[in-house]
Amino acid sequence: MTIKNIIFDFGGVVMDWDPRYFFKDHFNDDEKMEHFLENIATDEWNAEQDRGRTLAKGTEIQVAKHPEWEKEIRAYYDNWTTMLKSEIPHNVAVLRKLEHSKYHLFGLTNWSAETFPYALENYDFFKIFQDKIVVSGTEKLIKPDPTIWNVLLDRYQIKAEESVFIDDNFNNIKVAEILGFICVHVKEDTDLEKELRDLGVEF
Template sequence: MKIKNIIFDFGGVLMDWNPRYYFKTYFNDNEKMEYFLENIAQDEWNVEQDRGRSLAEGTEIQVKKFPEWEKEIRAFYDNWTVMLKSDIPQNVEVLRKLKNTDYHLFGLTNWSAETFPYALENYDFFQIFEGKIVVSGTEKLIKPDPKIWHVLLERYNIKAEESLFIDDNTKNIEMAKSLGFITIQVFPETDLAKELKKFGVEV
């Protein structure tokens, strides 16, 4: 089946986001920072904001649970833009080259509806997608829930078997495969252009 569509995850593929970019300086103590990120402001908590819970509500829930960490918990979303360090230049370069091809480009991201506009405003490459982006926080659905892929397929009238999905998360890749997508899992060392070439996508 010929690939017609290329779908990008954003965090870890096109954007370098990590709470450590802020908390490393805040704590100046790696052990304390890791404890905080693994037990207080852990991924499971942040994911609920990506699923559509408001940042304010998520913050208050965690402050109530861990009052002794109130200052640090409130600092999390107050300093979110510091955590969004930069784009991932080599992968963004591939995206820019794909703009000049016949492939249809889409975004499918786990991202809070409240923080995503900042990325849109500050990184021009998002305009390449021409608004064809499905954001978990807006849909109140999150990868790897298969329903969010179905939102993408139905909204843009595309077929999984004609679509190549790029993500850094193993669970998301496995789910996409099970839904019939062609997939590329991205790691920090991945040469995306080289991986695309394996599927006949030249950039």
């Protein structure tokens, strides 16, 4: 089957986001920081905001559960832009090479509808997607729920088997493979251009 579409996840693929970029200085104590991120401001809690819960509601829920951490919980989304450190240059370079290729480019991201506009405004490479981006917070769906991939397929009338899906989360990769996508699992040492060339993508 010919590859016609290339679909990028964003966090961990083209954007370097990590709450530690803010909380490392805030705590100045790695052990305390890790306890907070593993037990209070957890990935699971943040994922509910990515699923569409408002930042304000998510914050109040967690403050009610952990009042002794109120200051830190409120600091989480107040300092979210510090956590979005930068683009990931080598992967963004691959995206830019694909901008004028024969492939249709799409984004499929787990991201809060409230914070994603900041990234759109501050990182010009998002324009390459020409608004063909499915954002979990807007759809009230989140990877690895298969339904969010179906939103992308239906909205843009594309086929999974003609599409490469790129993500850093292995659970997402596993579901995408079941749905019929050709997948690239991005790790720290992944040479994305080589991975795509090996699949037959032409630059």
